[in-house]
Amino acid sequence: MVAAFPRFLDCLAEADEYAAVDVALGLLAAGVTAERILLELVAPAQAQVGQWWASNEWSVAQEHAATHISERVVAAVSSYASPxxxxxxxxxxxxxxxxxxxxxxxxxxxxxxxxxxxxxxxxxxxxxxxxxxxxxxxxxxxxxxxxxxxxxxxxxxxxxxxxxxxxxxxxxxxxxxxxxxxxxxxxxxxxxxxxxxxxxxxxxxxxxxxxxxxLAHLTDDEYPALCRRRAELIESGLADLRERVPAVGAYTPAQVDSTTADLGYIVDFLAAALYVDDAGLFTEFVDWLVGILAGRGVPSAAVVRTLEHFAGLLRDFPRAGRFLAEGRAVAEAPAALSGG
Missing domain, CATH: 3.40.50.280 (Cobalamin-binding domain)
Known part of the structure; x- marks a missing residue:
């Protein structure tokens, strides 16, 4: 299994579906169980694919191709071992x-x-x-x-x-x-x-x-109130970035769409953190987002600015304000959680 793993990753990198299936079927023929192949070959390989995408080493197209091949391998293994x-x-x-x-x-x-x-x-x-x-x-x-x-x-x-x-x-x-x-x-x-x-x-x-x-904390109504203001927060956040970060004013339509999506993710992860009352959910996301954007040339200061802007708009949301403050601390020192 150890020797097969790098060969399988190479198959995913080269988008070679047939070679990937051959690696898995070869392991089955050698006596490796189908469950081990699924859990010790396919699963960790797909995790590595996700890391390559997150670090901007792979494009979305490469990630999708690799995922499709992994799905084909799962189908082949399952067909071989069908109790x-x-x-x-x-x-x-x-x-x-x-x-x-x-x-x-x-x-x-x-x-x-x-x-x-x-x-x-x-x-x-x-x-x-x-x-x-x-x-x-x-x-x-x-x-x-x-x-x-x-x-x-x-x-x-x-x-x-x-x-x-x-x-x-x-x-x-x-x-x-x-x-x-x-x-x-x-x-x-x-x-x-x-x-x-x-x-x-x-x-x-x-x-x-x-x-x-x-979920007793949901009685404070912060979660539904934040959801109702989602569109307003995204629109205001984009306008603030255009005013405070000159480069945003020159963004292409695709870059504007991507930025708008990122603002939506910030609001949605904040809402989820409110739902389960755990700032850690939000700070983990912020740390991840800062890392993703850094790989795409976007400075963490842009995230810090957005979190500060949202905090100003949500002054009457004490839990959200606390979560935003903790997220801002992570964005200002991203190495604290990522270990970088």
Missing amino acids: RPVRGRIVVACMDGEWHALPPRLVAEVLRLRGWHVTFLGASVPAAHLVSYLHRHDVHAVALACAISMRLPQAHRMIEACQRADVPVLVGGRGFGVDGRWARRLGASWAPDGPTAASLLADEWSLARPPEPD
């Missing part, structure tokens, strides 16, 4: 608005290899459609994936919808925090990977007793 299900049906899906489908697909295949009857619904499944599906089938449990923490409010609505349908819910993905803290805050059982998910799904007693939600 008959001996356990109940598990529905695996991405949260509404969540398009990172490969990680939950890996979990789905691990569960299939462990004997579960798995239905994989793929990316961005609307809550109403998911619940309708659950009503039509006898489902043991639902496994929901969320890779981006700004979607935690939507995740909570999907978790509640499944629980109201009397179907146990298991969640996973980076969006819930590396230790699953935000899953527990939302009242859901959490698994960091496929094997852990399989163990939890087999433990019916624990699956039927998820943690109690801890």
Whole structure:
């Protein structure tokens, strides 16, 4: 497996689908289990692809091509090792608005290899459609994936919808925090990977007793009030950057669109942090954003300026003001969290 990993990465870099599949099938022929190939070859390779994109070493097109090849490899491995299900049906899906489908697909295949009857619904499944599906089938449990923490409010609505349908819910993905803290805050059982998910799904007693939600802080109404002001904040933030950062005035339409999207992400991650009442969610995002923008030639001062501007507009939001201040401290000293 160790020797195969760099060869597999080379296949992804060269967009050589056939060679990538050959690497995986060669490992199977050598006696390596399908689960190990999924978890020790495909998963870490895809994580490396994400790091190359984040550091601006790879374009979006390269990342998409590599992801497609990884999906083809998963399909080939799964077709090679296709056990008959001996356990109940598990529905695996991405949260509404969540398009990172490969990680939950890996979990789905691990569960299939462990004997579960798995239905994989793929990316961005609307809550109403998911619940309708659950009503039509006898489902043991639902496994929901969320890779981006700004979607935690939507995740909570999907978790509640499944629980109201009397179907146990298991969640996973980076969006819930590396230790699953935000899953527990939302009242859901959490698994960091496929094997852990399989163990939890087999433990019916624990699956039927998820943690109690801890959302009493939402009574202050900061979260819905911030959501109502989203468009205003983005528009005002862009106008402020144009006034304070001369280079922004010369941006191309594509650069303006990208900046507008970044402003939206700042607001959305701040809203998610308010939803779970954790400044760490916001500061982790700010640290990530500063690193991403640095790789694209945008100074951290632009992020600092935007956070200061939003703080001025949100003077009547005490929790948001505190989170923005902590985020500003990270943006002013990005090495504090990134270790750079």
